[in-house]
Amino acid sequence: MNIVIIGCSAAGLSCLDTLCKISPQAHVTVISAERYSPYSRCLLTYYLGNMMTEQELTISTPSSYPASVRFILGQKAEKVDTRGKSVRLSNGMECEYDKLLIAVGADAVKPKYCDEEKRTFTLRYMDDAKKIAAKLKGKAVVSGGGFVGIKTAYGLLERKIKTEMVITSSYPLSMVLDESSASYIEKDLAQMGIGIITNDDIAEINLHQNDLKVCLSSGRVLESDFVVAGKGVKPQVDLARAAGIKVNEGISVDEYMETSVPDIFAAGDCCETVDLARNKVSLIGLWPVAVEQGYFAALNMSGNRSRYPGSIGMNSLKTKAFHLISAGILKGEPGLKVYEKQMFATKQFRRIAFRDDVPVGMAFYNCPEEAGLFVNLIKKAQPLLVRPQKVVNGDVSISDILKPL
Numbered sequence: 001m002n003i004v005i006i007g008c009s010a011a012g013l014s015c016l017d018t019l020c021k022i023s024p025q026a027h028v029t030v031i032s033a034e035r036y037s038p039y040s041r042c043l044l045t046y047y048l049g050n051m052m053t054e055q056e057l058t059i060s061t062p063s064s065y066p067a068s069v070r071f072i073l074g075q076k077a078e079k080v081d082t083r084g085k086s087v088r089l090s091n092g093m094e095c096e097y098d099k100l101l102i103a104v105g106a107d108a109v110k111p112k113y114c115d116e117e118k119r120t121f122t123l124r125y126m127d128d129a130k131k132i133a134a135k136l137k138g139k140a141v142v143s144g145g146g147f148v149g150i151k152t153a154y155g156l157l158e159r160k161i162k163t164e165m166v167i168t169s170s171y172p173l174s175m176v177l178d179e180s181s182a183s184y185i186e187k188d189l190a191q192m193g194i195g196i197i198t199n200d201d202i203a204e205i206n207l208h209q210n211d212l213k214v215c216l217s218s219g220r221v222l223e224s225d226f227v228v229a230g231k232g233v234k235p236q237v238d239l240a241r242a243a244g245i246k247v248n249e250g251i252s253v254d255e256y257m258e259t260s261v262p263d264i265f266a267a268g269d270c271c272e273t274v275d276l277a278r279n280k281v282s283l284i285g286l287w288p289v290a291v292e293q294g295y296f297a298a299l300n301m302s303g304n305r306s307r308y309p310g311s312i313g314m315n316s317l318k319t320k321a322f323h324l325i326s327a328g329i330l331k332g333e334p335g336l337k338v339y340e341k342q343m344f345a346t347k348q349f350r351r352i353a354f355r356d357d358v359p360v361g362m363a364f365y366n367c368p369e370e371a372g373l374f375v376n377l378i379k380k381a382q383p384l385l386v387r388p389q390k391v392v393n394g395d396v397s398i399s400d401i402l403k404p405l
């Protein structure tokens with residue numbers, strides 16, 4: 001059987017590794033637009049911050065796979081011919097398949113002011129990180145107050161770059177936290193030396209005789225040496241759409257990770273699947289979720305029919321000053337009840353969201369213990385048999401809740 005995998009990151013690689021174990025007789029071709037061996041995208045900000053080397057980011061190399069696996073790096077899949085069952089690459093090569101996985105991920109949203117000529121970048125790929133690293137000096141502006149924006153600012157801080165974050169909302173991580181819990185992060189970022197400008201956005205960027213001026217919507221002008229925009233991601237759906245595969249916000253797949261075209265599967269940031277916390281089909285866009293989906297795609301592509309149950313979003317943000325772990329949903333959905341315990345003296349908080357007594361979201365700040373156990377409760381949609389406030393207060397240990405009664 002010929003299997004072609006387009007994209008070799010979390011989802012594509014997980015599919016490949018699973019196939020190597022369960023279907024070693026298959027011939028697998030992996031196509032990647034990037035010229036690098038598979039690497040951890042999540043760690044790019046650590047590479048930028050000189051906390052990790054390129055080698056440390058590398059997950060595996062083509063030479064570590066058997067001869068039945070062929071890597072084609074640095075080539076883009078340009079067209080999928082669903083009738084002839086082949087993929088055409090940017091170098092004109094055709095790869096025939098019996099089963100195909102589309103794992104092309106997402107790309108960074110590029111605001112209209114993004115222009116590399118004006119030293120304004122996004123950070124999604126290793127090449128982006130290298131371009132930014134080549135410009136590292138003096139002062140930087142990071143736009144966007146989400147996880148990637150904060151991780152980028154932290155990486156730059158580690159390189160002694162004086163960084164200011166410009167965020168549209170009135171506090172960072174506004175998709176996850178409320179104002180009072182976000183104030184913990186704001187204070188910690190400020191103490192580390194990262195400036196935060198809220199309720200503002202970049203309107204335009206002007207380069208005049210090597211001086212970069214970042215003009216904000218408020219009229220304020222920041223002098224900077226370079227800019228990184230972290231304004232979210234959009235799934236890469238053009239290849240699938242052009243092939244006649246059903247696409248909503250992301251590529252549409254069934255519970256076996258198969259698209260609307262038989263024998264073509266999709267996994268990772270490019271597709272939409274069931275978000276267990278929201279109880280609906282959504283884009284999740286996270287590494288461990290892409291890994292799970294790639295695994296289920298491999299099972300089903302090799303004839304081991306297995307239903308992917310869906311997943312929940314989870315994220316972790318660790319700096320020298322704080323460690324935030326979040327999962328599921330904490331706001332933006334009807335019927336949520338949020339319980340919180342803030343511990344000012346120890347700079348900790350626990351926030352837990354419930355819908356009808358079922359835990360659906362959590363954010364633990366500087367208290368990583370038991371966070372993993374709570375993620376499991378959310379995944380299982382297991383109702384709590386104790387009062388939620390007792391859990392956030394720490395009066396009841398989560399491991400006790402998990403014990404059979």
Ligand SMILES: Cc1cc2nc3c(=O)[nH]c(=O)nc-3n(C[C@H](O)[C@H](O)[C@H](O)COP(=O)(O)OP(=O)(O)OC[C@H]3O[C@@H](n4cnc5c(N)ncnc54)[C@H](O)[C@@H]3O)c2cc1C
Binds near residue numbers: 006077105123
């Ligand atoms: C800076 C940063 C920090 C992050 N931190 C976290 C974190 O802490 N936790 C977390 O869970 N997630 C994090 N993420 C998100 C995580 O990296 C993604 O969810 C994950 O990489 C998705 O994997 P994927 O396999 O779906 O696609 P991607 O990683 O997007 O990879 C897709 C691959 O397909 C290739 N490709 C695209 N089109 C084609 C084509 N036509 N032909 C051939 N190849 C193609 C791309 O070049 C790319 O190599 C972070 C992302 C970034 C950028």
